[in-house]
Amino acid sequence: MINLLPDHYKEEISYSRRNTRLRSWITKSVFALFGVGLIIGGGALYMQSSIMTAERQAKEAQAQLEAQRVEETQKKVEEISGNTKLALQVLSREVLFSKLIKQIGSALPANTALETLEIDAVQGGLQLNAGAADFTAGTQIQLNLQDPKNGVFEKADINSINCENQVSAEKRYPCTVSLRALFSKNNTYLYITPTTGVKQ
Secondary structure (H helix, E strand, C coil): CCCCCCHHHHHHHHHHHHHHHHHHHHHHHHHHHHHHHHHHHHHHHHHHHHHHHHHHHHHHHHHHHHHHHHHHHHHHHHHHHHHHHHHHHHHHCHHHHHHHHHHHHHHCCCCEEEEEEEEECCCCEEEEEEEECCHHHHHHHHHHHCCHHHCCEEEEEEEEEEECCCCCCCCCCCEEEEEEEEECCCCCCCCCCCCCCCCC
C-alpha cells in the first residue's frame, strides 16, 4: 500500500498520536500520584493517631504507677512512724512500767508468785499468769488485784486455776492461775489509757 499523503500531514498525524499517548500517560501519572498521596496521607494520619494513643496510655500507666508508689510509700511511712512512736512511748515510760510490775508483785498474797503478764493496749487490760501453793492462795490473787487500795486494777477475773497433786523442789507452786485484769481509770503506773470492758 502506497501512502500518498504529504509529508507535513504525516508529521501532524504522528505528532497527534504522540500527544494523545502523552496526555494519557500524564493523566494516568496524575491519578497514580494522587493515589500515592492518599496512601501516604492516610498512613501518616494513622501513625500519628497510634503515636498519640500510645503516649496517652503511657502517661496513664505512669500516673497509676506513681499513685501506687505514693500510696505504698505513705503506708510504709505511717507504719514506721507508728512503730517509732510506740518505741518512744515504751522507752519514755520504762520506769512507770517497772513500777507497775513492782506494784503487782506487792499485791500478790503469800505463797504466790508472778510468772508472766501481757498488756493489751487496745482493751486496756492485762493477761496475768501466776503460781500458787494451793487453790485458796490462787483465788486470793484475784481478790488482791482488784482491791481499790492498790490503785492499779478496777476489776480482775479468773480465767482458770489448775493444780497438780504432787509438789516437788522444782515445782514450788503446783497451782497455775490465769487471770484477766482491767486497769483502773486513775491508774498512775502505766502509760496505756484504760478503756471500759473486760475482754472475755
